[in-house]
Amino acid sequence: ETATKEEGNDEEEKHLSAKERKQLKARRKKQRQREKELQREAEIAEELKNAGPSKRDTEIKIMNELYLSPNNLTIMEIPADGHCLYRAVAFQCGEGGGDAKGAVDYTSMRSKCADALVANPSEYSPFAEFDHSKNITTYEYSPF
Template sequence: MERSQDEYQRILRRHQREKKELQAHVVVMKNEVPKSDKRKRKQLLLEVARLEAELEQKHQQELEKFQELFPDNSGLSSVTEDLAKMDLENQPPRILKAQKRRERRVALERERQERIAEAQMEHLAGYRRDEEERLATILSARNLELKDIPSDGHCMYRAIQDQLAFSVTVESLRSRTADYMRKHVDDFLPFFSDPETGDAYTRDDFLRYCDDIVGNATWGGQIELRALSHVLKTPIEVIQADAPVFIVGEEYTKKPVILVYMHFACHLGEHYNSVKPLEAGAVGGAAPRLF
């Protein structure tokens, strides 16, 4: 009995640690998404709800498995109660009825939010499947298929890196992009404004934005793509499921880099992937460089 109770305590302590680790991870995720980007914030909340639900399910399964291994441990419930109070201070010995009602309402609201989050995740999954099917049709017509790129904030640069015939790091691509934009401030500054106020960027605002390109895992977009097309002296095509192909650097004659822009590819929304020749994927061989 004593050995099983010790093991049960270890499991519960680990569960508490994993919950705290998830909370810390959620804080990092929230810091990576601008508060002004309501769409990404909404998708972030869905992802947080999914992660919390998965952890809760994992913990429940582990406790059920333990109960199966030690079915005769009647004193384990008291151990659970004691551990649940470890982080509380000055906890009164008797919980008032009003407090119980509040806890019940909180629990019911959490269940409701989890159901909503689950329904939204299913809805998002449907959009994702539909987008993937349409992109597969578009790419197949060009004898191409999707090549997955990690969704780590560097996806646009990694997708370009994947198709270059020469070796270059993501850090170098970011640095060269920022350098080009700094040297051509007047070409890019008119396209920048504060996402919250709508005010036009000052020159200092723009230069700080360029610093973030180098120093942070910030998402890249059309403006960075335009700068990269000049840096590489190469056209860049962006294929989407619901829009015509977007091309920057049309004045260059090299074979273009081809990216796939997806709205519903990952939990934070927009994402860039690379492409590869369809034959290579079909036979399982290595995809040749596209340019």
């Protein structure tokens, strides 16, 4: 059956221009890569299913039972996207919009942090990474 498909594909390719053959070849390659990726994901899912609970799952279950549930607390998953620190702080401050993604309010938290850094450079400059062999002027600090 596969040989028949390939023969049919060869017949199709004979009628195509060089550019079209190249595009067809690229599409087929992408399709094969997608199929491989889907197969690999299925294999990983099967391995995880057969492996039982992970150490992380066990740890979270125990934390929930012993500490979180009795105190009416939960663990919020914050997506690691470059804004996760600001999303987490905004969520803890009640500005996260009710979900861990906090799509709207991480920007306001980032702005508040930047404003605080600029307004109080002496408070934060000991924690900034500068070349300590030279004195940092206000002008050099301001872009941060």
